Every structure is written in C-alpha cells, then in structure tokens.
Amino acid sequence: MHTRTLGQGLEVSAIGLGGMGMSQGYGPNPGDRDEMIGVIRAAVDRGITFFDTAEVYGPYVNEELVGEALEPVRDQVVIATKFGWDIQGGKSVGLDSRPSQIRRVAEASLRRLRTDTIDLFYQHRVDPDVPIEDVAGAVGELVQEGKVRHFGLSEAAAATIRKAHAVFPVTAVQSEYSLWTRDPEAEVLPALAELGIGFVPFSPLGKGFFTGTVDTAAPFGAGDVRSGIPRFEAENRAANQALVDHVTQLAAARGATPGQIALAWLLAQHPWVVPIPGTRRLERLDENAGATGAALSADDVADLDGIVARLGVRGDRYNEVHMGYVGR
Numbered sequence: 001m002h003t004r005t006l007g008q009g010l011e012v013s014a015i016g017l018g019g020m021g022m023s024q025g026y027g028p029n030p031g032d033r034d035e036m037i038g039v040i041r042a043a044v045d046r047g048i049t050f051f052d053t054a055e056v057y058g059p060y061v062n063e064e065l066v067g068e069a070l071e072p073v074r075d076q077v078v079i080a081t082k083f084g085w086d087i088q089g090g091k092s093v094g095l096d097s098r099p100s101q102i103r104r105v106a107e108a109s110l111r112r113l114r115t116d117t118i119d120l121f122y123q124h125r126v127d128p129d130v131p132i133e134d135v136a137g138a139v140g141e142l143v144q145e146g147k148v149r150h151f152g153l154s155e156a157a158a159a160t161i162r163k164a165h166a167v168f169p170v171t172a173v174q175s176e177y178s179l180w181t182r183d184p185e186a187e188v189l190p191a192l193a194e195l196g197i198g199f200v201p202f203s204p205l206g207k208g209f210f211t212g213t214v215d216t217a218a219p220f221g222a223g224d225v226r227s228g229i230p231r232f233e234a235e236n237r238a239a240n241q242a243l244v245d246h247v248t249q250l251a252a253a254r255g256a257t258p259g260q261i262a263l264a265w266l267l268a269q270h271p272w273v274v275p276i277p278g279t280r281r282l283e284r285l286d287e288n289a290g291a292t293g294a295a296l297s298a299d300d301v302a303d304l305d306g307i308v309a310r311l312g313v314r315g316d317r318y319n320e321v322h323m324g325y326v327g328r
C-alpha cells in the first residue's frame with residue numbers, strides 16, 4: 001500500500017486501521033481476542049502501518065490488544081492513541097485534559113501499548129476547563145522527553161487548532177468525516193491546508209452504513225452505539241438508504257464495493273487525508289485496504305457530492321449529549 005504524509009512529516013499507510021470496534025461500540029465481537037490480534041497483524045502484512053486506539057476504548061483493553069498485537073513489529077508501525085476523558089469505575093464521566101492527567105495517561109498508555117514512545121497522542125475532545133495552550137504545552141513536554149512523537153486533536157474547532165498549533169505543532173486532526181458527515185469542510189479542512197496539518201477521518205464508512213450491509217429496519221444489538229444515533233433511527237435510516245443505493249450503483253459501474261467508493265471519495269479530497277476504517281473481520285480488512293486501488297474521477301467525486309447535496313441527510317450524527325463535546 002502506498003503511503004501518505006500527515007503534518008510534521010509523519011508518514012503512514014494511505015489507509016489505517018481503527019481499533020475501537022474490537023473492544024466496544026458495535027455490539028458483541030464475532031471473534032475472540034486471538035482472532036483480533038490476528039486481524040491487526042494481518043493488516044501489517046498488507047502494508048497498513050497506521051493503527052488507532054484510545055485509553056477510553058474498553059476502557060484500557062483496546063490499547064492492551066493493540067500493544068500486544070504490534071509488539072513484534074513495533075518499529076514498522078505508527079500507533080496513535082488518545083487522552084482526555086475522565087474515566088471512573090470503567091466509564092467516562094466527563095473530560096480531563098489537565099496537564100498532570102495528560103502525563104498520567106501517557107505513562108499508563110505506554111505500558112499498555114508495550115512501547116517507549118507514543119507515535120501520535122491526540123486530545124480526544126477539547127476540554128473547556130483547560131486552556132488548549134496548556135494542553136499543547138503538556139504534550140510538547142512529553143515530546144521533549146521522547147515519550148510522545150506527535151501531537152493531535154480530535155473534533156476540535158478551527159480556532160482551537162490554530163491556538164494549539166501556535167504553542168506546539170499539530171500533526172493531525174481526527175474528526176468524523178464521510179459522505180454524510182461534512183462538518184470539517186467549512187472551517188477545519190481549510191485551516192489544516194493552510195497550517196500543513198494532516199486529517200484523519202474517523203467513522204469513514206459512516207459507521208458501516210456506506211458498505212450497504214446495514215439492514216434498513218432491524219434494531220441494533222446491545223452495545224451498538226448506532227442505536228443511540230439520530231440518523232440511524234428507523235425512519236431516518238430508511239430515508240438515508242437512498243444515498244447508499246446511489247453509492248452502490250456507482251460502485252458496480254467502477255468494479256468496486258460501496259465501502260471502497262466511500263473510502264476512495266475521502267482519499268480524493270486531499271493528499272493529506274488518511275481514513276481509519278474499523279473492522280473485526282479479515283475479509284473486510286482486505287476490502288477496505290483495496291479502496292486505495294479504486295480511484296475516482298473528478299466527475300465521480302462531483303456526482304457523489306451532488307447526490308448528497310440533493311438528497312440531504314436525515315438526522316444528526318450524534319445525540320445531544322455527544323454533540324455537546326464536538327466543535328469546541
């Protein structure tokens with residue numbers, strides 16, 4: 001797989017692997033822990049070098065899984081993790097990006113990841129109680145000590161990114177971005193282009209929706225975050241299916257799968273965009289990695305943009321509580 005370069009010269013595979021779903025978010029895992037380690041190692045065999053996790057996934061167990069899986073190939077891969085949630089009794093109860101907490105999380109993440117440096121350390125959500133300059137300063141100190149290599153932000157507003165970058169250079173911003181989540185286009189992507197910062201779209205397959213495999217009506221199982229997301233409510237999902245149908249038609253014409261078209265559309269936006277689709281299945285890992293070969297023409301990109309603009313998207317990407325944490 002070819003590589004792309006995020007900010008500050010950080011080179012990663014053009015498509016990464018999101019680890020969250022292996023520990024939470026999409027209901028019961030169809031495989032066991034050893035199988036997940038196998039999926040992560042198979043990703044390395046296929047040239048994927050960019051792995052995404054977070055302290056809060058599990059919590060903690062996802063970092064342990066990623067750390068164990070990548071230990072034998074540690075020098076060949078880039079591991080990104082995240083701090084910033086206040087985790088009590090196994091649950092996130094709010095935010096905590098105080099410098100002392102950032103340091104504590106870094107030390108604990110290093111142990112769980114079985115490594116002596118975190119390649120990319122993102123603030124998971126902007127903490128309104130801690131000035132972003134203090135956050136950037138705290139991560140900058142960890143970089144000076146060699147415990148962290150690069151600084152990232154997630155779901156931050158453009159103004160916050162600018163303030164952080166002025167204190168310590170930001171390498172990547174990770175926010176939700178896909179055919180049906182276009183929020184970063186207004187202010188964040190132009191700011192990143194200007195500042196030379198990379199962008200990592202999370203939920204690039206629309207939480208699985210754009211693969212065409214999400215049943216339009218069936219309820220989601222226990223532990224599936226989509227059961228609490230407005231755009232996946234039965235009526236909205238049925239209306240939004242028209243978008244997936246269009247992507248599926250284009251995919252058939254291009255000899256690709258709908259999920260590959262959704263990822264190729266992201267890759268076509270800017271050369272510094274690196275999506276991190278999440279999957280627990282080997283065959284899907286192969287399919288997603290194959291998106292790098294599904295080049296879209298400028299007309300295809302315009303066609304996809306046009307259909308989303310014409311049909312619109314029914315329902316928000318988060319419920320009210322989670323909406324309160326983004327765009328600050």
Ligand SMILES: NC(=O)c1ccc[n+]([C@@H]2O[C@H](COP(=O)([O-])OP(=O)(O)OC[C@H]3O[C@@H](n4cnc5c(N)ncnc54)[C@H](OP(=O)(O)O)[C@@H]3O)[C@@H](O)[C@H]2O)c1
Pocket residue numbers: 017018019020021026052053124154174175201202203204205206207208209211213259276277278279280281284285287288
């Ligand atoms: N910064 C943040 O706040 C934040 C928030 C959310 C996610 N993330 C990161 O972004 C990563 C990706 O996002 P995501 O997992 O939410 O969404 P996603 O990658 O858009 O979609 C994941 C869903 O799609 C399914 N899927 C994946 N590939 C498929 C394929 N080829 N065919 C059919 N179904 C497929 C997965 O199921 P299976 O696993 O069963 O294949 C899962 O249900 C996460 O793993 C996490 O690392 C970050």
